[in-house]
Amino acid sequence: MKIVIIGGKGTIGRKVSAHFSKNHEVIVGARQSGDVIVDMTDSRSIKTMFETIGKVDAVVCIAGDAKWAEFAAMTEDDFHIGLKSKLMGQVNMVRIGRDYVNPGGSFTLSTGILADHPVAMTTSAAMVNGGIHSFVKAVSLELQNGMRINVVSSGLVEDAVEKYESYFPGHNPIPMKKVVNGYVKSVLGSGNGEIIRMYDNC
Template identity: 70%
Template sequence: MKILIIGGNGTIGKKVTERVSVKHEVIVAGRNSGDVNVDFSESKSIKSMFETIGKLDAIVAIAGDAKWDKFNNLSEEDFYIGIKSKLMGQVNVVRIGKEFLNHNGSITLSTGILADDPVDMTTSAAMVNGGIHSFVKAVALELENGIRINAVSSDLVEDAYEKYKDYFPGNTPVSMDKIVDGYVKSIEGKITGRILRILA
């Protein structure tokens, strides 16, 4: 398969890229690195990326930003960071990317534990993740040409444990192999409309 991994050089993305590239042709997209560059918050940039790459068998998005701060400190503009980047970035990947997918292709989006088990200072990020979950379940009913869609939602990952452990007291980090397994299940399996929750 020819697979696009947006965010393929990130903490999770590079592990997914390593595994998937053993069996498939992988194209990595990133803001400042990769085979092709993309601004995830701009639909024109996303469209240009797909036009550059051409037809694909699978699309994987492991990208998007959201503001972490106390709710009382968050402005309307702060919320729009996550809405425009992580939420609409992934929605636009589906909206635009489906036109570049071969029949029976797949799309895999990324969220996280915050949708189900938020922690302090994650009001915006939790909201965005939950929105993506609802979007995946709804859009799976309408995608045509056999296109499948799922989201991988992981707990705190072991490779980011030291950076984020103070935000997630008591959370057992998930092994990177287990998280990558979730992406492989979505890409190579037959499931659709699923939220694949990867917990320790």
């Protein structure tokens, strides 16, 4: 299987890429370094990436930015960061990528626990995550040629505890192996339009 993983050098992406690389051809896409360079905020860059790598069996996106700040301090431009990057970046991965995914292939997008359990200073990130969930459920009804799409939603992962634990007091860190399995379920399973939540509780 030929899999392109956008964000394959990030905290979660590295583990996911390493896992799939054991038995599949993995192409890592990233903004600054990787097998192929791609800017999620630029649809032309996304198209160039697909033109460069050609047909694939699976697209996995584990990337996208959103502004974390107090709502009272957020400007319209601050909200547009998440809308252009994490939301429309992933939507465009599907919109453009459907012409490059083989019949029966799949898309896997990424969100997080904030869609269900937001915390302070995450109005933008929570909004974007919820929007992606709705997009995945809706677009799964329209993809053709046997293509599937799912979204993996993670909570605070073990490898990011030091950086983010102050935002999630009392949350139980999710083992990286469990997070990786969410992506395995999406890519190698048969589900379509699923929100694969990798947290049983907060």
